Amino acid sequence: MLRSLDIRDMLIIDRLELTFRPGLNALTGETGAGKSILLDSLGFVLGWRGRAELVRAGATQGEVVAVFDLPADHPARAVLDEAGLQAGDELILRRVNTAEGRKTAWVNDRRVSGEVLRALSDCLVELHGQQDDRGLLNPRGHRALLDDFGGLAPQLAALRTAWTARARAAKALAEAEDRLAALKSEEEFLRHAVAELDALDPQPGEEAELDTKRRRMQAAERIREDIARAHAALGPGEGAEGRMGDALRWLDGAADGADGRLDAPIAALNRALVELGEAVQGVEDCIEALDFDPAALEAAEERLFAIRALARKHGVLPDDLGGFADDLRARLSALDAGAHDLADLRAALARAEAAYDTQAAALTAARHAAAERLDAAMAGELAPLKLDRAAFATGITPAEPGPEGRDAVAFTVATNPGAPAGPLNKIASGGELSRFLLALKVCLARGASPLTLIFDEIDRGVGGATADAVGRRLADLSHSAQVLVVTHSPQVAARAAHHWRVEKRVADGATLSSVTPLDDGARVDEIARMLSGDTITDEARAAARALLAG
Incomplete structure (x- = not known):
């Protein structure tokens, strides 16, 4: 679980300390307030490749520190062992970027390479968004996802x-x-x-x-x-x-x-x-x-x-x-x-x-059986997300024999009856893709996940009852994993157990971004703003309270 994120002098953030909680954590705010900067900063400390220029204008260097809880059976411990690093109950990642572009990283106060950070990130965080290329949209990982869903590790x-x-x-x-x-x-x-x-x-x-x-x-x-x-x-x-x-x-x-x-x-x-x-x-x-x-x-x-x-x-x-x-x-x-x-x-x-x-x-037969169960589970998830006319299918085709069998697995969708099926990212539109990914993630979740799941505006393009269904699915998913969602949907934000507002302000001629944790009263105003815009009316507050009441 991601416990805290400390950001200093990154883009338009001068200093920001965030403490996250278990369950569903929502980040909301106006477009351009800096929500994506938080994800860029988290990706930076995890070794992901992103923006080249991250240091805040006028600063000599930027720094991000992320602290994760590390249970005894967490898979990140294997990565630490292989890298010769000691592991305690918490994992502290720290990475510095100088104004000249030089990057240096530490894990538990030991200097490490970007490769070690990326190996750890695979065990710590999973990002999902409309342009997701790290997880569910990559066909190379579909076979492993199906095997995990089917509990096929012994076979x-x-x-x-x-x-x-x-x-x-x-x-x-x-x-x-x-x-x-x-x-x-x-x-x-x-x-x-x-x-x-x-x-x-x-x-x-x-x-x-x-x-x-x-x-x-x-x-x-x-x-x-x-x-x-x-x-x-x-x-x-x-x-x-x-x-x-x-x-x-x-x-x-x-x-x-x-x-x-x-x-x-x-x-x-x-x-x-x-x-x-x-x-x-x-x-x-x-x-x-x-x-x-x-x-x-x-x-x-x-x-x-x-x-x-x-x-x-x-x-x-x-x-x-x-x-x-x-x-x-x-x-x-x-x-x-x-x-x-x-x-x-x-x-x-x-x-x-x-x-x-x-x-x-035997493994091929087990995969076909697991694929049938996954397709049925997806059918049950798609209807509430207003994708009841779409068809999800797990395709299994022969492949070159290898240590993981002789099957190629690919998740395909057909968005309308009679339409040809194809890869998720080729067939589904932006809004549809978000909902497909969410439904698939809910179906694939089995027990307590060691990953922190991040959904970046996965509810874009949906509203009303569909957005409410998205929020409910995210809340369900947060029972087995820590979930962070960046959202513009009041229906999704209302389902969060913890809520932060991201704001942009100008101080001494400099534009800075800040993040504020919201109490119950502040949440009502923020969700009311998301419903009605800049002018918050009593009716909007009443609607916000109704959403929060569930």
């Missing part, structure tokens, strides 16, 4: 779930088909590469091992001849070991006649022979280790070169060839299993589409 939620599942299944199938098509384009490469890798079967670390083995065999080929010569020089026979053995035998034979002088040399030779034997054994072990088959060197080189060539071919490291082969095998397996997987995914999509079709058909 709609189920359909959105089915649509999401359908879209997910379709996406999974499309992605699988794309993957399979990509794999098919490289099938020949995959099969050849996997066969080549399987035939070679490279192992992690094998390339380094083969390189070491190859280097060792190449080195052995170069040094084996020198080691063999050394072995011949050290070994028995003509080698050092044989000659030292001969020398030791000769010295042993001569030792007895040398009076102990050969004992030390003989001991040294024995030690030398032991060391020499170890050296010979080591050389022999080396010769044995260096002994290799030339064919083994050739085989090692061939495998090493094959591994390195395959690694260069596929652009990977030699040690990564095994993992690369595993990846190619997985892609090949996916290709071989692709047809079976596609069949499963197509079956899943068919099930999802069938579930969506079932839910969509």
